Amino acid sequence: MNSVAAIIEASQVSAPVAPQSAAPALIRASGVSKIYRMGDQTVRALDDVSLEIAKGDFVAIMGASGSGKSTMMNLIGALDRPTTGHLAIDGRDIATMSSDELADLRNGTIGFVFQQFNLLPRTPALNQVILPLLYAHPRPDDLEARAHHRLEQVGLGKRTDHLPSQLSGGQQQRVAIARALINNPKILLADEPTGALDTKTSEEIMKLFGELNAEGITVIIVTHEPDIADFARRKLVFRDGKIIDDTERAPLKAATAAKDRVL
Amino acid sequence: MTLFDSLAIAWTALRSNLLRSILTTLGIIIGVASVIILVSVGSGARVEVEKQIASLGSNMLVVFSGSSRGMGGRSAGAGTDLPIAEGDVAAIRDKVQGVIAISGQLNGSGPVVNGNTNWTTTLSGVHPDFATVRDWPVRAGRDFTPQDIRASAKVVILGQTAVKQLFQDEDPIGATIRVKSAPFQVIGVLAPKGQSAMGRDQDDVALIPMTTARGYIVGKSQVQSDQVGQLYIKFDNSTDLKDAQEQIETLLRQRRRIQPGAEDNFNVRNLAETMKARTEVLSTMTYLLAATSVISLIVGGIGIMNIMLVSVTERTREIGLRLAVGARQRDIMRQFLVEAVTLCLIGGLIGIALGVGAAAIVANAADWPVVISPAVIALAMAAAAGTGIVFGYFPARRASGLNPIEALRSE
Incomplete structure (x- = not known):
């Protein structure tokens, strides 16, 4: 943790610095294409994309709808396989993995956060957070203790038995983030995580992501809001299935929050 | 994912749609309940018939006079033709192979009086072999002896019901009672026998020697001097009853001088066989009816499948x-299968409770014998679970085959 924190701090002080040079690539895409067939038309959702994302990075993926950003996210989330090319996550090429192996990868390496939270109805927060552990191999024994810890981490330690209907939007998203964190993932993958939240709550959620990133988790956020993307250290812009912009710099926002935590 | 997790998820899902879950299981409830009722009532009836067959006595043929075949439109009823006589008894005993016991039973009825107690019962004149032929031992006192028959002794053996009516708790052996006004000595009491196939209480009887019955009790005018009523013949275990039946028929046709081609004026029956045939018809009916309730299970299963498909959607x-956070396809498959099976098992349990309850009501209200066997209950539960697996499979497969990306995007 110290070394990761040191790297992050170093990158913040002497920004812009390419994180790839300081840490091994956690995600490596080379010549990835994704082609959908719709009737007799073929849609090239991703067109020969190559990309590396380093461990500990904080990336925002941007682009208009239809730009290929969601397709990229689905591939990084191991929910789908590329049509051609190679995509390695944590050193393993998902193109060659079975659907069970992909499920285990999603379970242990990736934490998902969604725009609509996707909490289970009529289920208390603690059980929401436990859910991924039920599918873990091997399954840990201390399910509840872990879930408690994660809920405390996102500031909901006193609301473990609340149902989604008893929580505000921001609180629901915090439960979803605790759920994403429960299995100690290397990647936190968030799809428009603030799309259903007001500005103030959005900012709080993004600060939480900044804190988690400062602790070493690689955070990837898909968004079309530049305000939200400003929290990230690296910005990838997609258009027509290609990356048209890849900027790295010190994050404009949340740096203080992250720094406070690290120091 | 453990089975317990799947059960917990299934329970939450079913409870959140309680009314729908209950309505969905109605088909299963009705199917299981009707299987249990039909099989319980059916096997109760079969057990009853089997008991009656056993009470007839085993390896036995019955001979009675008259024709019941009704050919040519004329049938005067059994017993109106030339009666079976002592000569026939002797001839059958001597000439038919395998006979170990033979006894007539000449029936009448009349009042039996012990002191102030009066009871009208069946009076049966019998031979000393009667107890052996009918597998109906004398429980207390003694059986008839050949001497009793020769001397037309005024002795009587009472059935259980007659004893209860006449003596209550007293010891009847040695007592003198009046049978049709004449004094008779009670020499024995029969073991209990139960109901006959026709529902008559066989224990309501007073047995007296054949000769006494013929000369005295039944009424001289109606009785040919050596008739024996109907004839029960018991054979040893190695005798083929079909063979024996043919031998008796041939013998009696000779003795009665019946022309070839003419009808018999007597009947030789294997009552146990007749009853067995009736039991088989009964079982067939039971299983046919049970099969129709299987149709109800199938319809119920389609209901389950329908609601599971709705649930998946x-x-x-x-x-x-669930797929996104790491559920494997088989986890999803199992979750929905467990849900369908849980639904069916709950329906099955309710159906069993209703079925057993209804069977008990039938047993009480209609006085119909009912046998509720654990095997039937286990079978019904297995059928319910099987229905869940068969009809839950397709929806579960559909759920587990969902594309996670499209599933997450659906509204």
Whole structure:
């Protein structure tokens, strides 16, 4: 943790610095294409994309709808396989993995956060957070203790038995983030995580992501809001299935929050 | 994912749609309940018939006079033709192979009086072999002896019901009672026998020697001097009853001088066989009816499948989420299978409770024998679970085959 924190701090002080040079690539895409067939038309959702994302990075993926950003996210989330090319996550090429192996990868390496939270109805927060552990191999024994810890981490330690209907939007998203964190993932993958939240709550959620990133988790956020993307250290812009912009710099926002935590 | 997790999820899902879950299981409830009622009532009837067959006595043929075949439109009823006589008894004993016991039974009825107690019962004149032929031992006192028959002794053996009516708790052996006004000595009491196939209480009887019955009790005018009523013949275990039946028929046709081609004026029957045939018809009916309730299970199963498909559609997003957080396809498959089986087992349990209850009501109200066997209950539960697996499979497969991306995107 110290070394990761040191790297992050170093990158913040002497920004812009390419994180790839300081840490091994956690995600490596080379010549990835994704082609959908719709009737007799073929849609090239991703067109020969190559990309590396380093461990500990904080990336925002941007682009208009239809730009290929969601397709990229689905591939990084191991929910789908590329049509051609190679995509390695944590050193393993998902193109060659079975659907069970992909499920285990999603379970242990990736934490998902969604725009609509996707909490289970009529289920208390603690059980929401436990859910991924039920599918873990091997399954840990201390399910509840872990879930408690994660809920405390996102500031909901006193609301473990609340149902989604008893929580505000921001609180629901915090439960979803605790759920994403429960299995100690290397990647936190968030799809428009603030799309259903007001500005103030959005900012709080993004600060939480900044804190988690400062602790070493690689955070990837898909968004079309530049305000939200400003929290990230690296910005990838997609258009027509290609990356048209890849900027790295010190994050404009949340740096203080992250720094406070690290120091 | 453990089975317990799957059960907990299934329970939550079913409870959140309680009314729908209950309505869905109605088909299963009705199917299971009707299987239990039909099989219980059916096997109760079969057990009853088997008991009656056993009470007839085993390896036995019955001979009675008259024709019941009704050919040519004329049938005067059994017993109106030339009666079976002592000569026939002797001839059958001597000439038919395998006979170990033979006894007539000449029936009448009349009042039996012990002191102030009066009871009208069946009076049966019998031979000393009667107890052996009918597998109906004398429980207390003694049986008739050949001497009793020769001397037309005024002795009587009472059935259980007659004893209860005449003596209550007293010891009847040695007592003198009046049978049709004449004094008779009670020499024995029969073991209990139960109801006959026709529902008559066989224990309501007073047995007296054949000769006494013929000369005295039944009424001289109606009785040919050596008739024996109907004739029960018991054979040893190695005798083929079909063979024996043919031998008796041939013998009696000779003795009665019946022309070839003419009808018999007597009947030789294997009552146990007749009853067995009736039991088989009964079982066939039971299983046919049970089969129709299987149709109800199938219809119920289709209902389950329908509602599970609805459930899969409604919960597509939830399935997408589960896949995203690491559920394998077989986890999803198992979750929905467990849900369908749980639904069916709950229906099965309710159906068993209703079925057993209804069978008990039938047993009480209609006085119909009912046998509720654990095997039938186990079978009904297995059928319910099987229905869940068969009809839950397709929806579960559909759920587990969902594309996680599309599932997450669905509304």
